[in-house]
Amino acid sequence: MTKPHRIDMHVDPINREESLISDVQQGLSQRPRSLPPKWFYDAAGSELFEAITRLPEYYPTRTERALLRECASEIASLTHAETLVELGSGSSEKTQLLIDALLAAGTLTTYVAQDVSESALLGAMNDIADRYPTLDLHGVVSDFSAGDFRDGLRSLPHYPDSLLAFLGGTIGNLVPEERAHFFAAVRQKLKPGEHLLVGVGLIAEETDMIAAYDDAEGVTARFNRNVLDVLNRELGADFPVDKFRHVAVWDRANSWIEMRLRAVEAMTVEVKRAELSLHLAEGEEIRTEISAKFDLGSFLAELEVAGFSRVTDWRDPMNRFALILVNAVPASI
Ligand code: SAH
Numbered sequence: 516m517t518k519p520h521r522i523d524m525h526v527d528p529i530n531r532e533e534s535l536i537s538d539v540q541q542g543l544s545q546r547p548r549s550l551p552p553k554w555f556y557d558a559a560g561s562e563l564f565e566a567i568t569r570l571p572e573y574y575p576t577r578t579e580r581a582l583l584r585e586c587a588s589e590i591a592s593l594t595h596a597e598t599l600v601e602l603g604s605g606s607s608e609k610t611q612l613l614i615d616a617l618l619a620a621g622t623l624t625t626y627v628a629q630d631v632s633e634s635a636l637l638g639a640m641n642d643i644a645d646r647y648p649t650l651d652l653h654g655v656v657s658d659f660s661a662g663d664f665r666d667g668l669r670s671l672p673h674y675p676d677s678l679l680a681f682l683g684g685t686i687g688n689l690v691p692e693e694r695a696h697f698f699a700a701v702r703q704k705l706k707p708g709e710h711l712l713v714g715v716g717l718i719a720e721e722t723d724m725i726a727a728y729d730d731a732e733g734v735t736a737r738f739n740r741n742v743l744d745v746l747n748r749e750l751g752a753d754f755p756v757d758k759f760r761h762v763a764v765w766d767r768a769n770s771w772i773e774m775r776l777r778a779v780e781a782m783t784v785e786v787k788r789a790e791l792s793l794h795l796a797e798g799e800e801i802r803t804e805i806s807a808k809f810d811l812g813s814f815l816a817e818l819e820v821a822g823f824s825r826v827t828d829w830r831d832p833m834n835r836f837a838l839i840l841v842n843a844v845p846a847s848i
């Protein structure tokens with residue numbers, strides 16, 4: 516098998532344990548109790564996420580894939596990208612549609628994939644290397660949210676004529692303040708004229724949205740509880756994982772699905788390496804993820820505030836998901 520002429524793998528020297536301890540101490544001692552969603556994604560969590568993407572109820576992935584199939588060649592001719600940079604790339608499976616189109620257009624030389632999950636990134640890089648022997652590949656294991664996203668993005672290599680992709684609706688996993696920091700950091704990273712492609716979940720039928728996060732087979736419930744397995748293993752915690760119920764609710768006021776873990780009985784949990792003793796009452800909940808769903812107009816307004824200008828967008832026929840292409844506008848003086 517021919518291999519690409521260059522593959523770089525870079526693991527950011529982040530102290531995973533220190534960062535996890537700090538998030539746990541902060542998130543679990545405040546009300547409402549919460550944990551950042553990035554901790555779902557150890558090897559098991561990344562596999563569970565892939566299983567979610569194949570569920571009949573979870574429409575975002577297949578919808579975004581269908582959109583990409585439709586618009587990838589238009590994206591290629593609008594962007595002429597030499598480098599495709601992807602944040603939170605996961606399995607990079609849908610990305611192959613973009614790579615195919617950019618290669619067919621004759622512009623792409625380099626794919627930079629970044630993810631906090633080393634196992635997901637390695638798997639993806641191996642697949643891409645086998646499939647695209649001429650592409651330069653750079654894999655970066657890092658946390659894109661580090662230092663209000665500025666440090667998280669600064670550590671990524673930058674090449675000319677970049678298209679930065681943030682797919683899957685992962686933007687919805689950030690609270691509004693984080694989203695603003697994210698867009699500002701991405702804008703800083705790109706040169707005027709370079710492009711950002713974002714996949715976003717739109718506000719859909721409430722029953723469809725809830726089902727997507729509370730499937731009949733219970734895969735999302737396992738994904739949700741996996742964060743407790745991560746804390747047990749990595750911080751010596753003793754969460755009784757099966758004593759937590761998976762909860763998914765639509766918060767209309769905030770326009771997001773909230774995933775929570777509800778203690779089915781009162782308990783005291785020790786999180787040894789965070790030196791934390793946690794008392795949970797029966798029914799008490801920990802928020803583990805928000806997944807915001809957007810109105811396209813207000814989402815575009817957020818991008819404009821951050822210094823982007825709309826090129827075009829694509830929506831599926833049911834209006835449940837959108838791909839939005841914007842370019843970086845020069846900063847005003
Ligand atoms: N883009 C893929 C995967 C989406 S799942 C798709 O559309 O299918 C979200 C991905 O983002 C996971 O692979 C997860 O490991 C990664 N991720 C979540 N938080 C992250 C963070 N703070 N820094 C880097 N990657 C992160």
Ligand code: AVI
Nearest residue numbers: 567683684685688728735806
């Ligand atoms: C990665 N992210 C966009 C997914 C979502 O839909 O918010 C994660 C997920 N959570 C539950 N199911 C899928």
